[in-house]
Amino acid sequence: MCIPRSSPGAGGPPRWRGLRRRYVTGVLPLLLAAAGAVRAAPPATTNQVAKLTDASIWKVVKGDDLDTTACLPRDRAMIEDAGNKWKHAQTEHFVIHYEMDLFALKVAHMAEFFYSYIAHDLQGAEDRIPGRSHLFIFRTENKWKKFLEAQPDHKSWTYSFVQGPSMYLQQAENRTKSADVLAHEMTHLVINRFIRGGLPLWLNEGVAEYYGEFAFAAFRGTTRNPHAVFRALRDPVDLRALLATEKYPDNDQAVHRFYESSKYFVGFLMTKKPHENFPAFIAAISTGMTPEEALKEHYGFADFKTVEKEFARFVR
Numbered sequence: 001m002c003i004p005r006s007s008p009g010a011g012g013p014p015r016w017r018g019l020r021r022r023y024v025t026g027v028l029p030l031l032l033a034a035a036g037a038v039r040a041a042p043p044a045t046t047n048q049v050a051k052l053t054d055a056s057i058w059k060v061v062k063g064d065d066l067d068t069t070a071c072l073p074r075d076r077a078m079i080e081d082a083g084n085k086w087k088h089a090q091t092e093h094f095v096i097h098y099e100m101d102l103f104a105l106k107v108a109h110m111a112e113f114f115y116s117y118i119a120h121d122l123q124g125a126e127d128r129i130p131g132r133s134h135l136f137i138f139r140t141e142n143k144w145k146k147f148l149e150a151q152p153d154h155k156s157w158t159y160s161f162v163q164g165p166s167m168y169l170q171q172a173e174n175r176t177k178s179a180d181v182l183a184h185e186m187t188h189l190v191i192n193r194f195i196r197g198g199l200p201l202w203l204n205e206g207v208a209e210y211y212g213e214f215a216f217a218a219f220r221g222t223t224r225n226p227h228a229v230f231r232a233l234r235d236p237v238d239l240r241a242l243l244a245t246e247k248y249p250d251n252d253q254a255v256h257r258f259y260e261s262s263k264y265f266v267g268f269l270m271t272k273k274p275h276e277n278f279p280a281f282i283a284a285i286s287t288g289m290t291p292e293e294a295l296k297e298h299y300g301f302a303d304f305k306t307v308e309k310e311f312a313r314f315v316r
């Protein structure tokens with residue numbers, strides 16, 4: 001369950017994310033299970049077997065060595081607050097602020113894996129963020145709650161959220177938390193580096209659902225067959241209505257239906273149409289082209305009726 005946000009850009013509102021509608025699984029057990037996972041295709045930046053406890057992925061930094069180029073004002077304030085006990089470590093594209101090494105290291109591996117997977121998949125897309133993204137890990141529920149309550153319009157059930165280039169994450173500890181929520185949020189974090197304009201709701205969430213499925217499977221060392229992922233979809237949202245949605249639906253069932261329909265439409269474009277057309281398609285929409293125009297221009301649909309017909313076949 002989320003509350004609305006308009007833009008994935010750095011100045012946009014936060015992406016609240018909770019556990020209400022998601023299937024709950026253990027993030028820590030899954031991250032542990034992924035230790036030793038081979039980076040599956042598309043290839044990551046290195047072809048070495050990535051161990052999630054391998055600390056060579058990051059460098060612990062202090063003071064002036066910290067890359068604060070992409071810091072939001074909130075991030076800067078948290079880093080400078082002497083009461084915070086953050087340690088800081090930098091990977092190639094992320095700064096992780098954390099207290100406990102092991103969990104943070106796994107999150108760092110996941111972040112870089114998602115980065116390389118999505119960068120590879122969106123070939124031609126350009127990383128537009130100067131400097132590293134900041135990722136804050138709150139060690140205890142108390143610390144998370146205190147932080148969350150200081151955020152405007154917060155929802156008490158929020159487990160993690162992304163705003164522009166930054167992510168705020170509650171550490172799982174021994175509690176059962178949702179791994180797919182983390183994968184979905186990690187996608188927002190990475191996508192926000194490549195796409196800076198405003199995305200319509202369906203595209204924003206559809207892409208996060210798509211990579212939350214496929215990039216996360218690769219991270220765990222498995223692959224997902226699109227035929228198995230995109231089985232018949234019962235009761236999809238009418239396509240024209242889906243593409244025009246501006247607000248999250250107001251009940252869990254409708255939210256689930258909205259996310260599923262968005263995921264399927266992105267999946268339709270990604271798996272049934274030339275995959276290499278997607279970066280230009282999403283870039284066009286982020287700079288103001290309507291989905292209808294962009295579908296014509298980048299996928300060659302003659303008209304919207306054809307899109308509807310083909311999508312109806314895809315979800316059947």
Ligand SMILES: [Zn+2]
Pocket residue numbers: 015184188204205208
């Ligand atoms: Zn989302």
